[in-house]
Amino acid sequence: MTGNGEALLLGGAAALGIKLEASQVATFRQLYALLLEGNARLNLTALKTEQDIVLKHFVDSLSCLRGHHLDTPAKVLDLGTGGGFPSLPLAIARPTLELVPMDATRKKIDFVRETAHTLGLSRVTPVVGRAETLGRDPEFRAQHDRVVARAVSALPILVELALPFLKVGGLLLAQKGALSGDELDAGAQAALEVGGRIQEVDEFTLPSLGDARTLVVVEKIRATPPRYPRRDGLPNQQPLFWKAKG
Ligand SMILES: C[S@@+](CC[C@H](N)C(=O)[O-])C[C@H]1O[C@@H](n2cnc3c(N)ncnc32)[C@H](O)[C@@H]1O
Numbered sequence: 001m002t003g004n005g006e007a008l009l010l011g012g013a014a015a016l017g018i019k020l021e022a023s024q025v026a027t028f029r030q031l032y033a034l035l036l037e038g039n040a041r042l043n044l045t046a047l048k049t050e051q052d053i054v055l056k057h058f059v060d061s062l063s064c065l066r067g068h069h070l071d072t073p074a075k076v077l078d079l080g081t082g083g084g085f086p087s088l089p090l091a092i093a094r095p096t097l098e099l100v101p102m103d104a105t106r107k108k109i110d111f112v113r114e115t116a117h118t119l120g121l122s123r124v125t126p127v128v129g130r131a132e133t134l135g136r137d138p139e140f141r142a143q144h145d146r147v148v149a150r151a152v153s154a155l156p157i158l159v160e161l162a163l164p165f166l167k168v169g170g171l172l173l174a175q176k177g178a179l180s181g182d183e184l185d186a187g188a189q190a191a192l193e194v195g196g197r198i199q200e201v202d203e204f205t206l207p208s209l210g211d212a213r214t215l216v217v218v219e220k221i222r223a224t225p226p227r228y229p230r231r232d233g234l235p236n237q238q239p240l241f242w243k244a245k246g
Contacts (some may be wrong), residue, residue, distance in 0.1 A: 001029045001032040001033075001050065001054070002050060004050070005051070005053075005054045006025055006028075008050075008055060008059070008208060009025065009028055009054050009058055009059065010025065012054070012055055012059030012062075012206075012207040013062055013093070015208075016062055016063055016066060017065075017066075018065055020093065024092050024093060027092045027119055028058060028089070028092060030118070031088055031092070031115065031119060032053060032054070032058075034118060035053065035057075035115075036053075038115070039083075042083075042107055042108070042111055044083035044108065045057065045082075045083055055207070055208055056206070056209070056211075058089050059206065060086075060150070060175070060206055061087075061088075061150065061175075062086070062090070062093055063175065063213060064086055064090070064173045064175050065094070066202055067173075067202060067215065067217060069146065069171055069217065070090065070094055070097060070146060070173075071094075073096040073097065073098070074097055074098070074145035074146050075098045075145050076097050076098065076099050076100065076144065076146040077102055077140070077144045077146070077148070077162075077165050078099060078100065078101040078148050078149070079102055079147055079148070079152060079158075079161060079162050080102070080149055081101035081102060081108070081126070082103060082105075082151075083108055084101055084108075084112040084116075085150055086148055086175065087101035087112065088112065088116065088119070088124070090148070091116065091119075091124050092119070092121070095123070096123075097123065098123045098125075099123060099124045099125070100124075100125055100126070100127055101124065101127070102126070102127045102128075102129060102134065103126075104128070104131075105128075106128045109127065109128045112124070112126045130232055131165075131229060132229045132232045132233070132235065135164035135165055135228075136164070136229070140165055141164050141165065142165070142166065142223070143165065144165045144167065144170060145166075146166075146170060146171050146172075147163075147170070147171075147173070148172075148173045149161075149162060149172070149174055150175040151175065151177075153235075153236065154183055154186075154242060155174060155179070155184065155190070155216060156186040156187050156189070156239045156241050156242035157236055157239045157240075157242070158172070158174055158187075159172065159174075159187060159190045159191045159194055159218055160193075160229050160230070160235045160239075160240055161229055162174075162218075163191070163194040163195055163196045163220055163228070164194070164224045164228060164229055166220040168221065169219070169220065170220050171199070171217055171218065171219055171220070172216075172217070172220075173215060174218065175213070175214075175215055176213070176214045176215075176216060177211070177212060177213060178212040178214065179203075179214040183242070184201065184216075185241075186240070186242040187216065187242075189240070189241040190239070190240035190241050190242070191218050193225075193228075193240055193241075194228045194240075195220055195221060195222045195224040195225070196218045196221060197218065197219050198218050199218065200217040201215075201217075202217070
């Protein structure tokens, strides 16, 4: 990462109220190099320029620290982590978090595991699997204080996939772009159905770029009914209170 990239990272983090130490910036520099190298082999991200990677992956991932819901030690599942976002930036910025990056694609999780190991992020334990399956597994169901998810699916689908992983009182932090009123309404109905309630809708713009972002915070207020999540693929094919894609 160049000096310009580091300045974008520091400035972007500061705009979100996050102060990064020199050692954390050095770890981001290593992550940047590993991501470029991994991308050449695995096609992990469509973002290619330094500015895009720093702002749209690193700073955007850190934006789920807005609202201070990840400031104390917590067990955090990252649903659909892909190449490790937001987990890896969160692990660097908040070393006390216990992070479980999860994805259905093994090669992505292999990359996240190797990268976390190289970066010395010992509290990151990646898992391969589908949310529909792991959400029914007692090792994962109702075991987490937080679920984070960035760019995974429409809100009504996401709440069905995510809420089963949370303890009652836990929070889903859903990182979305601009959100339509229809998606939010359907998400609110779906949340109630699976044991949650929308607590906060935080609209903001990404530092430097000004792209619209929404952080939706959903609180789990009671146990998720045992019929959720439905079997593999069904939440996407027949979303609760929402039209299927295409
Ligand atoms: C668009 S990518 C976003 C990746 C990452 N969160 C990011 O922001 O760069 C969505 C990821 O979610 C994963 N995914 C989608 N549905 C899933 C499910 N039901 N269970 C597990 N992973 C899922 C996909 O494999 C993919 O890697």
